[in-house]
Amino acid sequence: MPAEVSIYEVGPRDGLQNEATILSADRKIEMIEGLVDAGVKRIEVTSFVNPRWIPALADHMEVATRIRRKPGVTYSALVPNLRGLDAASRAGMQEIAVFMAASQTHNRKNINKTTEEALATYREVVTEARSRGMTVRGYVSTVYGCPYEGEVPFEQVLRVGKSLLDMGCYELSLGDTIGVGTPRQVEYILDGLLHADIRLDQLAVHFHDTRGTALANITVALQLGIRTVDSAIGGLGGCPYAPGASGNVSTEDVVYMLHGMGCRTGIDLDRLVAISARLGGHLARELPSKYLKAHLGHCARVGKPLA
Amino acid sequence: MPAEVSIYEVGPRDGLQNEATILSADRKIEMIEGLVDAGVKRIEVTSFVNPRWIPALADHMEVATRIRRKPGVTYSALVPNLRGLDAASRAGMQEIAVFMAASQTHNRKNINKTTEEALATYREVVTEARSRGMTVRGYVSTVYGCPYEGEVPFEQVLRVGKSLLDMGCYELSLGDTIGVGTPRQVEYILDGLLHADIRLDQLAVHFHDTRGTALANITVALQLGIRTVDSAIGGLGGCPYAPGASGNVSTEDVVYMLHGMGCRTGIDLDRLVAISARLGGHLARELPSKYLKAHLGHCARVGKPLA
Numbered sequence: 001m002p003a004e005v006s007i008y009e010v011g012p013r014d015g016l017q018n019e020a021t022i023l024s025a026d027r028k029i030e031m032i033e034g035l036v037d038a039g040v041k042r043i044e045v046t047s048f049v050n051p052r053w054i055p056a057l058a059d060h061m062e063v064a065t066r067i068r069r070k071p072g073v074t075y076s077a078l079v080p081n082l083r084g085l086d087a088a089s090r091a092g093m094q095e096i097a098v099f100m101a102a103s104q105t106h107n108r109k110n111i112n113k114t115t116e117e118a119l120a121t122y123r124e125v126v127t128e129a130r131s132r133g134m135t136v137r138g139y140v141s142t143v144y145g146c147p148y149e150g151e152v153p154f155e156q157v158l159r160v161g162k163s164l165l166d167m168g169c170y171e172l173s174l175g176d177t178i179g180v181g182t183p184r185q186v187e188y189i190l191d192g193l194l195h196a197d198i199r200l201d202q203l204a205v206h207f208h209d210t211r212g213t214a215l216a217n218i219t220v221a222l223q224l225g226i227r228t229v230d231s232a233i234g235g236l237g238g239c240p241y242a243p244g245a246s247g248n249v250s251t252e253d254v255v256y257m258l259h260g261m262g263c264r265t266g267i268d269l270d271r272l273v274a275i276s277a278r279l280g281g282h283l284a285r286e287l288p289s290k291y292l293k294a295h296l297g298h299c300a301r302v303g304k305p306l307a
Numbered sequence: 308m309p310a311e312v313s314i315y316e317v318g319p320r321d322g323l324q325n326e327a328t329i330l331s332a333d334r335k336i337e338m339i340e341g342l343v344d345a346g347v348k349r350i351e352v353t354s355f356v357n358p359r360w361i362p363a364l365a366d367h368m369e370v371a372t373r374i375r376r377k378p379g380v381t382y383s384a385l386v387p388n389l390r391g392l393d394a395a396s397r398a399g400m401q402e403i404a405v406f407m408a409a410s411q412t413h414n415r416k417n418i419n420k421t422t423e424e425a426l427a428t429y430r431e432v433v434t435e436a437r438s439r440g441m442t443v444r445g446y447v448s449t450v451y452g453c454p455y456e457g458e459v460p461f462e463q464v465l466r467v468g469k470s471l472l473d474m475g476c477y478e479l480s481l482g483d484t485i486g487v488g489t490p491r492q493v494e495y496i497l498d499g500l501l502h503a504d505i506r507l508d509q510l511a512v513h514f515h516d517t518r519g520t521a522l523a524n525i526t527v528a529l530q531l532g533i534r535t536v537d538s539a540i541g542g543l544g545g546c547p548y549a550p551g552a553s554g555n556v557s558t559e560d561v562v563y564m565l566h567g568m569g570c571r572t573g574i575d576l577d578r579l580v581a582i583s584a585r586l587g588g589h590l591a592r593e594l595p596s597k598y599l600k601a602h603l604g605h606c607a608r609v610g611k612p613l614a
Contacts, residue, residue: 001491179601182567183526184308212516212560212597213567215523219490245604246597253519260489260520288597290519290553294486297552 001222004264007251008173008204008230009035009043012063013078015236015248017047017054021283025059025066032067034275035233039267040251042074044097048084064091076137080111085125089132096129097137098122098164101177102157103146110141115156119163126168138164139206143174143189144181154192161193171204173230176217178239179210179246183220190224204228207249209288210239214249215257222263229254234276234287250289252276308529311571313349314558315480315511315537316342319370320351320385321555322543324361328590332366332373338586339374342540345578347558349381351404355391371398383444387418392432396439403436404444405429405476408484409464410453417448422463426470433475445471446513450481450496451488461499468500478511480537483524485546486517486553490527497531511535514556516595517546521556522564529570536561541583541594557596559583 012032016023023031032045045067051058064077069092076095079085088096100118101107107115126136142149143157161172174189186205193203205221205228207214218229231254237247252272255265273295280287319339323330330338339352352374358365371384376399383402386392395403407425408414414422433443449456450464468479481496493512500510512528512535514521525536538561544554559579562572580602587594 180567182564184568209519209597210601211563212519212557213522213564215520216526216564219523219526239601239604245601250519256518257489257520257523260487261491290516290595294517294546294552297546 001261002227002263005222005258006042006228007040007254007265007267008228009040009233009251010230010248011232011234011236011251013044013047013057015232017056018237018247019056019283022056023282025062027282028063029067031275031279036070036073038271038275041072041266044076044078047078048087049078049080061087061091064093079125081121082125082128085129093134095135095137097139098125099139099141100160101142101146102140102160103142103149103152105148106142106146109148115160122164123167130168136169137171137173138169139173139175140164141175141177144176144185145178147178154189157189158193158196161198162196165198165202171202171228173204173206175206176208179208181207181217182213183216186217186220187224190221190226200225201227204230206230208239209235209246209249215253218254233272234279234292235289236287246288250291252289252291256291308568309534309570312529312565313535314347314561314572314574315535316347316350316540316558317537317555318539318541318543318558320354320364322539324354324363325544325554326363326590329363330589332369334589335370336374338582341582343377343380345582346574348379348573351383351385354385355394356385356387368394368398371400386432388428389432389435392436400441402442402444404446405432406446406448407467408449408453409447409467410449410456410459412455413449413453416455422467429471430474437475443476444478444480445476446480446482447471448482448484451483451492452485454485461496464496465500465503468505472505472509478509478535480511480513482513483515486515488514488524489520490523493524493527494531497528497533507532508534511537513537515546516542516553516556522560525556525561540579541586541599542596543594553595557598559596559598563598
């Protein structure tokens with residue numbers, strides 16, 4: 001197990017875009033600043049997409065410009081095209097993320113492009129972003145399964161991943177969009193990518209906890225050497241294909257497990273869970289994080305990291 | 308990963324004893340028979356304890372005598388003393404389980420005995436049970452932490468576990484009673500026991516999913532060679548020390564993960580989740596199983612076992 005793990009907080013973007021309740025910009029800013037104060041060092045704060053597609057993040061410009069930025073922290077935003085890049089640039093973003101699926105049908109339905117068209121668009125976006133001095137993260141979704149196609153051939157994951165790295169992304173976040181992955185599949189896919197000349201430090205894992213397997217999948221990824229884990233405070237979000245199902249793996253569950261194994265994250269778990277409890281109130285629902293529920297139930301807390 | 312895993316279903320006992328709603332004997336019998344029809348081969352059906360302590364299982368005699376028994380299935384019941392053994396024996400049980408904690412304070416508070424007194428009682432119970440041709444399973448609780456003492460020294464886990472095996476238990480079920488365990492701790496404890504001349508086939512793992520780490524812990528246990536996993540349909544039960552927190556790891560979540568990894572369980576996941584959905588109705592609450600929630604939300608199901 002690694003001595004240190006980098007948490008990439010995606011709650012303000014991937015989480016909130018899938019919540020029924022839309023938070024005000026003030027609440028979002030409070031949330032983002034709170035997470036950073038709790039020790040989060042990398043955070044995706046919004047998405048510069050057309051508000052028609054994602055009304056929950058229509059205030060991207062306000063959020064991105066008003067957050068108080070701390071030195072040493074990476075603030076990122078999702079960008080779908082050159083227009084979004086321009087807006088992100090005007091908002092002072094230093095890092096952006098591009099997003100596409102490994103599966104053809106998901107790209108058509110989700111971003112209205114073929115895989116080739118998406119790659120062509122992002123090639124322009126990434127080149128332009130880098131020429132402006134920004135770093136770019138690449139999301140590959142449906143890595144473990146596609147709601148339309150079922151299992152996605154590994155070759156498609158590899159092709160999309162490689163293309164994103166080749167065009168200049170510094171890191172791939174491998175997404176289990178519908179939360180179907182299991183540990184052996186994680187091993188299979190990560191092993192495959194690592195044997196295709198992709199480096200460990202170019203890979204991050206992004207699990208949705210739809211079927212409860214996220215922490216098991218993360219454990220196996222860590223055993224294989226992965227050092228960056230995406231998560232969302234409270235387990236925000238949901239599965240757009242399953243009303244009521246769990247969303248992103250929760251940051252506090254991940255941090256609890258990591259600290260329990262003696263892996264440092266730099267994050268204060270008590271502060272994290274306080275933010276999560278407040279967010280549950282703002283969103284008027286019981287968030288799926290199990291650590292949060294145990295905490296709210298005042299479960300006896302024991303256990304400290306093993307040496 | 309193992310080709311085959313044995314699921315030990317504890318829902319009717321460990322689950323129901325911690326539910327606010329008490330099911331009728333009819334419902335319990337329907338539940339037990341349904342689980343066995345779905346392919347469960349080992350199941351703890353009730354507890355022969357004084358109904359004053361566990362009113363939810365006061366109908367132990369009715370449940371244990373009325374269930375239709377299938378050949379090849381192991382039906383077990385918890386037994387706290389010779390009186391309980393007698394009742395279990397009259398009910399025709401072929402397997403019983405004894406239960407104690409690794410931690411001194413938990414034994415005092417939970418079963419009103421010191422560790423030594425508990426071991427002395429069980430020595431009599433196990434000897435008598437075996438002389439009647441029964442097999443005996445031993446639960447060691449608070450292995451990963453005690454709500455009163457915090458972390459429990461490994462030596463105490465080893466001493467209690469060894470004693471239970473020495474008196475004639477064929478298997479130890481190592482319980483994370485308050486759900487605080489993390490994968491490295493699982494490795495540490497299992498490794499320690501295996502190096503103290505306890506065999507792999509004498510060990511089972513029993514996790515509560517209070518902080519979401521159960522499937523991660525099970526994954527590591529399987530990697531170390533463990534082949535028996537306790538679980539409860541729906542994730543029944545709760546943490547008596549944390550109202551609202553999750554209980555036992557859910558059987559359908561475990562089975563989903565195992566099948567996803569190509570490990571056989573002999574259990575039909577669709578039938579399992581149908582039982583779980585009905586149980587949620589009977590208990591009038593949303594059960595914590597994530598697979599159940601995804602299923603009820605009709606999340607696109609993809610993924611089949613890797614070869």
